[in-house]
Amino acid sequence: MSRYVLVLVAMMLGLLSLPAQAIGLEADGLGVAGQLVDWFVAPAQWHGPTSLPTRIVEHLYYMTSAMAIALLIALPVGIGLGHWGRGGLLAINVANMGRAVPSFGLVILMFLLVGFGFVPVLVALVALAIPPMVTNSYVGMQAVDPAVRTAAIALGLSRWQRLFQVELPIAMPLVMAGIRTSAVQVLSTATLAAYVGLGGLGRYLIDGLAQQQLAQVVGGALVVAVLAVLLEALLAGLQHLLVSPGLRREG
Amino acid sequence: MSLVQWDWVARHGGEIGAQLGQHVLLTGLALGFGLLIAFPLALAAVRWPRFYGPSLGLTGILFTVPSLALFILLIPFTGLSIATSLIGLTIYTLLILFRNIVEGLRGVPADVSEAAKALGYSRGRRLVQVELPIALPVIMAGVRIAAVTTIGMVTVTALIGQGGLGQLFITGFTLHFTTPLLVGFVLSIALAVSVDLLLAGLLWWLTPWQRGRAT
Amino acid sequence: MITFEQVTKRYGDQTVAVDGLDLTIASGELTVLVGPSGCGKTTTLRMINRLEPASAGRIAIDDRAIDSLDAMTLRRGIGYVMQHSGLFPHRSVFDNIATVPRLLGWKKPAVQERVHRLIETVGLSPSLATRYPHQLSGGQQQRVGVARALAADPPILLMDEPFAAVDPIVRRRLQDELLDLQARLQKTIVFVTHDIDEAIRLGDRIAIFAVGGRLAQFDTPRNLLAAPADDFVADFLGRDRELKRLALLDVRQAPRMHAPPLVDNDRAVPEAKESTVHDWVVVHDNAGRLLGWRHRGASALQPFTDTVSPTTALDRVLAAALRSPIGVVPVVDDDGCLDGLIGPAELRKALA
Numbered sequence: 001m002s003r004y005v006l007v008l009v010a011m012m013l014g015l016l017s018l019p020a021q022a023i024g025l026e027a028d029g030l031g032v033a034g035q036l037v038d039w040f041v042a043p044a045q046w047h048g049p050t051s052l053p054t055r056i057v058e059h060l061y062y063m064t065s066a067m068a069i070a071l072l073i074a075l076p077v078g079i080g081l082g083h084w085g086r087g088g089l090l091a092i093n094v095a096n097m098g099r100a101v102p103s104f105g106l107v108i109l110m111f112l113l114v115g116f117g118f119v120p121v122l123v124a125l126v127a128l129a130i131p132p133m134v135t136n137s138y139v140g141m142q143a144v145d146p147a148v149r150t151a152a153i154a155l156g157l158s159r160w161q162r163l164f165q166v167e168l169p170i171a172m173p174l175v176m177a178g179i180r181t182s183a184v185q186v187l188s189t190a191t192l193a194a195y196v197g198l199g200g201l202g203r204y205l206i207d208g209l210a211q212q213q214l215a216q217v218v219g220g221a222l223v224v225a226v227l228a229v230l231l232e233a234l235l236a237g238l239q240h241l242l243v244s245p246g247l248r249r250e251g
Numbered sequence: 252m253s254l255v256q257w258d259w260v261a262r263h264g265g266e267i268g269a270q271l272g273q274h275v276l277l278t279g280l281a282l283g284f285g286l287l288i289a290f291p292l293a294l295a296a297v298r299w300p301r302f303y304g305p306s307l308g309l310t311g312i313l314f315t316v317p318s319l320a321l322f323i324l325l326i327p328f329t330g331l332s333i334a335t336s337l338i339g340l341t342i343y344t345l346l347i348l349f350r351n352i353v354e355g356l357r358g359v360p361a362d363v364s365e366a367a368k369a370l371g372y373s374r375g376r377r378l379v380q381v382e383l384p385i386a387l388p389v390i391m392a393g394v395r396i397a398a399v400t401t402i403g404m405v406t407v408t409a410l411i412g413q414g415g416l417g418q419l420f421i422t423g424f425t426l427h428f429t430t431p432l433l434v435g436f437v438l439s440i441a442l443a444v445s446v447d448l449l450l451a452g453l454l455w456w457l458t459p460w461q462r463g464r465a466t
Numbered sequence: 467m468i469t470f471e472q473v474t475k476r477y478g479d480q481t482v483a484v485d486g487l488d489l490t491i492a493s494g495e496l497t498v499l500v501g502p503s504g505c506g507k508t509t510t511l512r513m514i515n516r517l518e519p520a521s522a523g524r525i526a527i528d529d530r531a532i533d534s535l536d537a538m539t540l541r542r543g544i545g546y547v548m549q550h551s552g553l554f555p556h557r558s559v560f561d562n563i564a565t566v567p568r569l570l571g572w573k574k575p576a577v578q579e580r581v582h583r584l585i586e587t588v589g590l591s592p593s594l595a596t597r598y599p600h601q602l603s604g605g606q607q608q609r610v611g612v613a614r615a616l617a618a619d620p621p622i623l624l625m626d627e628p629f630a631a632v633d634p635i636v637r638r639r640l641q642d643e644l645l646d647l648q649a650r651l652q653k654t655i656v657f658v659t660h661d662i663d664e665a666i667r668l669g670d671r672i673a674i675f676a677v678g679g680r681l682a683q684f685d686t687p688r689n690l691l692a693a694p695a696d697d698f699v700a701d702f703l704g705r706d707r708e709l710k711r712l713a714l715l716d717v718r719q720a721p722r723m724h725a726p727p728l729v730d731n732d733r734a735v736p737e738a739k740e741s742t743v744h745d746w747v748v749v750h751d752n753a754g755r756l757l758g759w760r761h762r763g764a765s766a767l768q769p770f771t772d773t774v775s776p777t778t779a780l781d782r783v784l785a786a787a788l789r790s791p792i793g794v795v796p797v798v799d800d801d802g803c804l805d806g807l808i809g810p811a812e813l814r815k816a817l818a
Contacts, residue, residue, distance in 0.1 A: 020613070096399075096447070099399050099403070099443075100402070100439075101440060102439045104403075104407050104417060105432065109429075145550075147549075147550040153541070154544075154552075154624075155542070157565075170555060173503065187317065190318050191318070205319060205320070206410070217326065221319070221321075229316065232315040246558065246600065
């Protein structure tokens with residue numbers, strides 16, 4: 001976990017040492033670091049509908065609702081396909097295709113087709129989140145040693161007992177890997193919700209770019225980045241709790 | 252109203268072509284630079300295993316940083332230039348490629364390396380003639396993922412003034428007009444799928460000993 | 467008792483794995499199914515706990531058809547050990563062994579007591595209970611596999627090439643331990659192997675299968691080696707099957723040398739009266755204790771390097787006889803008294 005902290009510190013230091021005459025967007029002489037501090041401490045940043053806490057809550061709301069729906073779809077499909085050993089090629093190919101779909105385009109496409117609102121963004125985020133979880137859980141279930149499956153049958157475990165007591169725990173590292181990949185991608189792509197008029201941390205990025213306010217843009221990006229790293233650390237911790245020590249083969 | 256107005260497509264053929272060209276260029280450059288940097292790093296990580304754990308951790312964390320955020324965090328240094336897009340994209344390819352090259356080289360069976368050593372290969376020739384070919388499938392898997400991911404990510408750079416086909420998304424959004432959006436969307440997917448197939452074909456051609464095996 | 471009546475197993479494409487099998491496996495015995503690969507021995511084993519359904523015929527345990535039981539209930543009452551232990555990698559040694567007792571709803575203290583007893587029974591250190599399978603050696607994993615199979619004290623134990631993946635020294639030890647275990651537990655064990663030596667070593671009875679799922683012969687190891695039913699069985703037993711037979715017999719089952727040239731050291735015997743058939747004599751004292759041997763007429767007494775006891779296996783006797791300078795080995799009983807001589811001729815008679 002210490003390495004996460006290290007990276008965060010490094011990112012902070014890197015930003016604070018930014019040259020005052022930052023290129024591209026206008027900097028007004030205070031330097032980016034100073035502007036950033038101003039941006040963070042401004043009272044409007046901490047109260048009201050456009051404040052940082054509100055934006056973070058909005059952002060997390062987009063992410064968690066998309067992930068909840070995607071989990072309900074992807075895990076049963078991936079785990080089921082892996083358990084019955086069918087449709088694997090389909091699952092993998094769909095996931096590969098999924099990677100080829102540009103999420104930015106998908107968000108705008110859904111917006112143009114459905115109109116303004118949460119639903120088009122949600123659809124795009126869910127579509128983005130499903131493939132990694134399907135593939136990973138499928139592969140995880142498939143990778144369960146056939147000898148272990150046979151042993152479970154021979155010991156007299158029922159189908160559900162085999163699934164939940166043997167196969168799923170053994171597949172858990174990969175299932176979790178898929179969830180982590182999806183969650184981080186969804187968190188990242190949720191910034192694009194702002195582009196089609198919704199809230200979330202993407203607002204700072206989109207508005208800042210439009211209004212040529214470097215501090216807002218960089219500040220928003222920084223918060224998103226920190227949030228992503230925290231989420232990844234949180235999920236890594238969760239994985240550590242969920243995966244049996246017997247499956248860890250550390251050196 | 253149909254989703255695609257073909258006359259618009261016909262009138263903007265040149266623009267579409269140019270954006271596609273920039274898209275390919277950005278992808279190619281990012282992949283090229285990524286390979287160029289990832290290779291020596293990976294070789295070092297294989298040679299000095301203590302370096303591998305930390306560097307993998309670091310790249311893993313950098314990879315979680317949202318692409319748009321990364322691009323923007325580069326703006327203070329490089330402005331709204333093509334360099335910003337390119338550096339950001341390269342960092343992402345680098346992360347994928349580094350991991351796969353290391354895994355590929357570490358996956359070379361120890362007895363094969365030993366045998367090559369025993370036959371009298373020098374370190375360099377052993378790497379080029381024995382270890383790299385064996386690691387190629389894993390490395391190529393990384394190149395494929397990096398290529399497909401990058402093609403998708405290029406579109407995001409439209410928000411900081413680059414973007415290739417991503418510019419068509421923005422045109423579609425601002426005009427509330429599905430035609431350019433769909434053209435960009437479909438071309439982007441088609442580009443990703445064909446590059447992926449091309450690389451798969453390249454691997455097939457480069458590794459005749461793998462054919463007929465399940466991969 | 468497990469009975470197979472006209473049991474046939476066919477796979478989809480009409481491949482016959484087991485063909486009209488009639489077999490009765492006695493309770494409390496260790497029965498070995500042996501044969502070349504593709505002979506249906508593993509299929510036969512797996513039909514007992516319904517890992518494979520039979521295509522035709524009837525399989526019964528104590529006259530109760532196995533189809534009349536729920537498959538899971540059936541399996542929980544039959545232990546199963548396989549080649550690659552099939553241990554659950556995400557569960558500790560303790561939890562692996564506790565699997566079936568917990569499925570059967572045992573109370574916690576009962577499970578605990580049972581698992582700890584089994585860990586000892588199979589010769590594992592109690593400190594291994596909290597380890598995970600990947601932290602164990604191959605031999606230890608196999609022992610845990612056996613303990614897991616025995617956990618609910620099933621009357622039947624099925625073992626599918628359980629020792630094939632461990633090295634020969636560990637295998638030998640595991641075999642000894644299994645015999646030891648069986649002497650105490652008296653389970654009905656069905657054991658599959660492709661190794662005829664293992665079959666002879668372990669089996670109370672051996673069923674030899676031929677390719678195509680035909681039962682070629684079913685008998686005790688001794689009877690098999692003494693009278694192979696056909697060329698296939700004879701060939702499978704190997705050209706050294708007389709040696710294997712010797713290994714199953716001991717000195718008590720062999721005759722002694724007829725009219726051996728024995729000399730009581732305390733009574734002087736004129737040289738003329740010594741045997742003229744042999745150019746050596748074996749010397750003992752007047753209490754019957756072995757002293758050594760000497761050349762006829764000579765006085766220098768030489769010790770025997772090897773002597774055998776009444777319980778020595780006859781293959782060892784043969785080895786000792788081949789080493790002996792006079793071609794025979796003295797038998798010395800538990801009281802240290804000479805109990806005759808055995809040479810190659812007597813071994814031949816023992817096999818006759």
